[in-house]
Structures are given as structure tokens and as C-alpha cells.
Amino acid sequence: MPDPLVIRPARAEDDEAIDSLIRAAFGGTEYGHQGEAELVRMLGADGDVMVSLVAEQGGDVVGHVLFSRMDVEADGAPLSAAGLAPVSVAPGLQGRGIGDALIRAGLVSLRGQGVAIGFVLGHESYYPRFGYAPELAARFVSPFAGPHLMAMMLDSGAIWPQGGRADYAPAFGRLG
Numbered sequence: 001m002p003d004p005l006v007i008r009p010a011r012a013e014d015d016e017a018i019d020s021l022i023r024a025a026f027g028g029t030e031y032g033h034q035g036e037a038e039l040v041r042m043l044g045a046d047g048d049v050m051v052s053l054v055a056e057q058g059g060d061v062v063g064h065v066l067f068s069r070m071d072v073e074a075d076g077a078p079l080s081a082a083g084l085a086p087v088s089v090a091p092g093l094q095g096r097g098i099g100d101a102l103i104r105a106g107l108v109s110l111r112g113q114g115v116a117i118g119f120v121l122g123h124e125s126y127y128p129r130f131g132y133a134p135e136l137a138a139r140f141v142s143p144f145a146g147p148h149l150m151a152m153m154l155d156s157g158a159i160w161p162q163g164g165r166a167d168y169a170p171a172f173g174r175l176g
């Protein structure tokens with residue numbers, strides 16, 4: 001029987017394992033420029049991390065997800081917002097629900113912090129299952145606007161804002 005999967009907040013001593021995991025997960029993808037590991041370091045240094053969770057199995061870090069503070073204005077007022085990026089699962093363990101479990105746990109934590117809206121830039125085939133919608137993101141002016149930018153109200157009963165502006169944390173603008 002495989003060891004159970006545990007989702008828990010990342011700790012300082014996980015930094016190296018998270019760094020290696022991200023490099024392994026993104027190494028063979030279209031995003032394979034390794035910028036994600038640097039992004040995680042910069043977001044931490046800037047104090048912009050809202051949620052950072054690891055998936056641990058048998059003492060190994062096999063998955064990680066990070067949500068960072070965004071600067072969002074909706075219908076003329078600031079709205080508490082979090083951007084999902086990056087999410088990584090160890091290459092040999094992808095497709096088994098680990099990413100799903102990490103993202104769902106992260107969204108629960110954001111709701112607990114009273115965050116109103118979440119954004120993600122990624123595959124339209126993956127993120128809508130969590131509630132992210134390109135139609136909501138399209139109401140916001142953003143440097144990342146386009147079909148890959150999706151958003152969700154974290155209170156699913158909340159009325160969608162008519163429009164606004166969405167900016168990721170400054171570290172995203174410093175990515176090479």
C-alpha cells in the first residue's frame with residue numbers, strides 16, 4: 001500500500017525540496033524556462049505569499065501550490081484577490097489527483113482568509129473544474145488578458161463585478 005498523501009502548509013525547511021520539485025515538474029513543459037522556481041523565491045522575499053501548500057508522501061515533497069497577493073480593483077473598489085501560480089506535481093506522479101487536491105485545499109484556505117476573487121493563468125481544460133472562468137477574467141483589464149486568464153469568485157454565490165483591473169504581484173513583472 002502506498003504511503004498516504006498529506007497536504008500541509010509549506011515550511012521554511014521545505015524550500016529546497018519545493019525548488020527541486022518545481023524544476024522537475026516544469027523542466028519538460030512548454031513553460032520549461034525554470035522561471036517558476038525563481039518566482040516562488042521572489043514572492044516569498046516580497047512577502048506576497050498568501051497560501052503555500054505541499055503534498056507530502058512518504059516524507060517526500062511530491063506537490064506544491066502557491067497563491068500570491070494580487071492588486072485588484074472591481075467596480076471602482078479594491079477587492080481582496082489571490083493568483084494561483086505555480087502548481088507543480090512530481091513528474092512520475094502526475095495525473096493522480098495530487099494537483100487537484102492541492103488546488104482545492106488552497107481555495108479552502110483562501111476562503112478562510114476572506115479572499116474574494118482568484119485568478120489563474122493556465123490551461124482552459126484544467127482550471128474550470130475548480131470554478132475558474134475565462135468569462136469572469138475577461139471583465140478585467142490585465143497585462144495577462146487573453147483566453148488563458150481565468151477568474152473565480154471564491155464565494156460562489158457572489159455577484160460578478162462588472163469590470164475592473166487585475167495586477168499580479170510585482171515579482172511576476174520581474175520574471176525574465
Ligand SMILES: CC(C)(COP(=O)(O)OP(=O)(O)OC[C@H]1O[C@@H](n2cnc3c(N)ncnc32)[C@H](O)[C@@H]1OP(=O)(O)O)[C@@H](O)C(=O)NCCC(=O)NCCS
Nearest residue numbers: 025026029087088089094095096097098099100122123126
Ligand atoms: C498541471 C499539474 C499541476 C496537474 O497536477 P496533476 O496532479 O498531474 O493533475 P490531476 O491528477 O489533479 O488532474 C489531472 C488532469 O490534469 C490535466 N493535466 C495537465 N497537465 C498534465 C500532465 N502533465 N500530466 C497529467 N495530467 C495533466 C489532465 O488533463 C487531467 O485532466 P482529466 O482529469 O480531464 O484527465 C501537473 O501535471 C504538473 O505539475 N504539470 C507540470 C507543470 C505545469 O504545467 N503546471 C501548470 C502550469 S499552468
